[in-house]
Amino acid sequence: MLTSDGATQTDHAAAVMDAFELFRKLGAGAKFDLKRFGQDAARFKVARSHVVEESSNVLSAIDYFGTGVTSKSQSSPVELDKDDGGDEEEEEEEEEGSESGDSGAGGKRKQRDEDLSKEKKRPKSDQVEAADGPLKDTERSGITWTSSLDRKIQNLPGDGKEKSSLKRMKQLHQEKVNRIRSRHRINVHGCDVPDPVSTFEELQSEYRLSPRVLQTLKDAGLTSPTPVQMQAIPLMMHGRELLACAPTGSGKTLAFCLPLLAQLQQPANLGFRAVVISPTRELANQIYSSVLQTDWCSSSSRILQPST
Numbered sequence: 296m297l298t299s300d301g302a303t304q305t306d307h308a309a310a311v312m313d314a315f316e317l318f319r320k321l322g323a324g325a326k327f328d329l330k331r332f333g334q335d336a337a338r339f340k341v342a343r344s345h346v347v348e349e350s351s352n353v354l355s356a357i358d359y360f361g362t363g364v365t366s367k368s369q370s371s372p373v374e375l376d377k378d379d380g381g382d383e384e385e386e387e388e389e390e391e392g393s394e395s396g397d398s399g400a401g402g403k404r405k406q407r408d409e410d411l412s413k414e415k416k417r418p419k420s421d422q423v424e425a426a427d428g429p430l431k432d433t434e435r436s437g438i439t440w441t442s443s444l445d446r447k448i449q450n451l452p453g454d455g456k457e458k459s460s461l462k463r464m465k466q467l468h469q470e471k472v473n474r475i476r477s478r479h480r481i482n483v484h485g486c487d488v489p490d491p492v493s494t495f496e497e498l499q500s501e502y503r504l505s506p507r508v509l510q511t512l513k514d515a516g517l518t519s520p521t522p523v524q525m526q527a528i529p530l531m532m533h534g535r536e537l538l539a540c541a542p543t544g545s546g547k548t549l550a551f552c553l554p555l556l557a558q559l560q561q562p563a564n565l566g567f568r569a570v571v572i573s574p575t576r577e578l579a580n581q582i583y584s585s586v587l588q589t590d591w592c593s594s595s596s597r598i599l600q601p602s603t
């Protein structure tokens with residue numbers, strides 16, 4: 296860097312390039328009013344079309360088939376404001392199998408959106424499989440698609456009319472779910488979060504929770520789930536990973552113990568089948584007494600202490 300002027304200039308140019316690149320990346324999620332700030336967008340290369348044009352120039356200069364004809368002369372002009380288009384435009388592009396969405400920051404975002412919507416669409420055929428073997432689906436996509444209403448819509452053989460009325464139903468259902476969540480101050484982050492349950496009985500109808508477990512809950516005086524249980528239990532019944540945060544005494548222990556014990560079903564002489572790790576002995580004791588409260592498998596629960 297200090298050896299010659301040429302090297303210093305090169306470094307300076309590289310630093311300026313880096314700054315431009317950094318700015319472009321930082322602005323990746325932002326939406327610019329390209330009509331109003333067109334000049335600025337062009338200067339900082341945030342306009343996707345510019346990047347697309349650049350890369351397509353490079354690619355189009357290649358004579359892939361050795362015919363002497365490059366695709367440069369054939370390529371159609373790139374639209375400037377694709378990102379500003381509405382959902383319909385995006386859907387159309389998806390149907391056409393767009394090839395232009397893979398360059399530039401906006402392109403990456405769009406590509407991600409497309410991937411996501413394709414992922415969502417894929418279970419249309421996988422839903423039946425999901426009902427038969429949810430683990431296989433999880434292994435493949437990392438997510439088990441959970442919404443039962445989605446499954447109904449996707450499996451429906453009927454015409455577009457029926458599907459659109461079901462879509463409307465789904466929308467109403469989502470509004471209802473949102474109301475429940477906001478009433479109980481449940482905030483969720485993540486993909487395809489299953490609906491919260493308002494009663495323990497719903498766990499029986501939706502997740503085939505054993506009637507014996509329900510009876511045990513009733514006997515223990517637990518009549519309805521607490522907010523953290525309303526959302527955490529369905530998630531865990533789907534075998535999803537969960538990070539829950541709720542005030543002390545809000546029923547977090549049962550929120551993870553119930554699905555865990557429900558999945559174990561009944562005591563079996565198979566060694567350790569589930570491990571709950573807690574940071575303190577006191578908390579381990581608290582969890583243990585909660586498990587004892589749900590006494591359908593208390594006899595097989597143990598507290599293990601680390602050897603020091």
Ligand SMILES: Nc1ncnc2c1ncn2[C@@H]1O[C@H](COP(=O)(O)OP(=O)(O)OP(=O)(O)O)[C@@H](O)[C@H]1O
Binds near residue numbers: 516520521542545
């Ligand atoms: N659905 C419910 N209805 C009524 N009581 C409940 C319900 N769920 C749990 N409880 C009771 O609430 C009390 C506190 O629950 P719990 O210890 O699970 O809270 P926690 O959120 O885990 O607390 P901490 O943050 O201190 O660990 C327990 O006595 C438990 O039996």
